[in-house]
Amino acid sequence: MESRLVYMDHGATTPVRKEVFDYMAPFLQERYGNPSSLHTPGREVRQAVEEAREKTADALGANSDELYITAGGTESNNIALRGLAKKRGKPGHIITSSIEHHAVLDVCKDLEKEGHRVTYLSVDRYGRVDPAAVQDALEEDTFIISIMAANNEIGTLQPVREIGALARGKGVYFHTDAVQVVGQLPVDVNELNVDLLSLSAHKLNGPKGVGALYMRKGVKIDPLYRGGSQERKLRPGTENVPGIIGQGKAIELAVSEIPEKKKRLEHLRDRLIKGLINIGEVSLNGHPEERLPGNVNVSFKYIEGESVLLSLDMEGIAASSGSACSSGSLEPSHVLSAIGLDHSTAHGSVRFSLGYGNNEEDIDYVLEKTPPIVERLRSMSPTYRSR
């Protein structure tokens, strides 16, 4: 029996690295003090939390007092968008894209119910937002532009810098969901003209349940929760200390390794894309160059994504799909629809997202196991036979 595991779903989550685990482990047991306590155990933990905050801020070129710890990317997005809307106190206009993560899209839909107007910008066939379209969408009362730094499904990088400059020029707050990018590519909030940025630790070999919201000094939002003065009242509640410590370490490591990792992952990514396309009647989704170093998203024609995933899983390969049958909603993913894929092409989409642990042998293995799976499923498909 095959017992090999090739994990290629790093876009979903990543394992906690050993160095990170070792670093955070003491904070689960011996260093249990509440950072808000006045006594020595508490004060020591406070210091460690602040060091972790600094590491996280450093990774973004930000100051530590601009960094708010949250429970993850989804919470960061909620606090940012709802908090800005709450602070505004009256209906206004928001610009976002049609391919955002649901943690942004669904918040925007809620804000529409509360009287705000939202423009969902369309994207080109590679999944890119055109900065000129952002410019055209601006209205008198636009108060947020929220565009993700890179798409989680198809890996396309967005022109964040250009959109940021445009927002800056108009005095509109610019938020970016950078969950997929931080730790993968260099991010500097000043260079990118970003006012608010969401990140998540578990996407960069840190623990789950912790993330951060960067908020430029001077940006004012109303908190969503009440209860304590933690995170300067923006996110009250006793801190997730082990998580925060782990996040600081994970982000420090990930960012220091970007140059080497980017090169390595891009090489593995391009090898995998080439090998999969060689199977025949396989197309790449997303941009060929402007994409995340570890993202491979292809559509296998005539077959369906979930049946490919099940078959890959039997060979020990973990991947994901945006096909209707895998989504639990009977609709293909909003991203695949937005880039104009017809139903049947979207149906056959599979995402392999590479990360820290993947190597050449993993690519060899996937390229050895995938063609027979595709062949078998195609041999069962009525659309393949009758084409």
Added chain:
Amino acid sequence: MYSEKVMDHFTNPRNVGELANADAVGETGSFKCGDTMKLYLKVKDERIEDIRFQTFGCGAAIASSSMLTEMVKGKTIDEAARVTNQDVADELGGLPPMKLHCSNLAADALQNAIADYKSKQRSV
């Protein structure tokens, strides 16, 4: 997520392929999710003597197709016509709620194949 029986039918589907000289063909597609299925029947003395399927779809769709062919092979046309999607799902040991429509696909393809058979009988 899937029962052992579903995985068995997905991995080793029964009666896959086309039938040359089929007496009836039934095709159906789900407008909802995009799955499509084609069913071929060979009928002798009102009995389904042989059956084949082709499916473009998820694990549940492929397993439902395979299960259905096993269930109706050897049955008379009238007996087969009474097989419902629930029967197929039950025979598979159940399907996740979101996947119940996949068993519909198989049952609908069979109904279409039977209708095709009957219309051909009439025109003979």
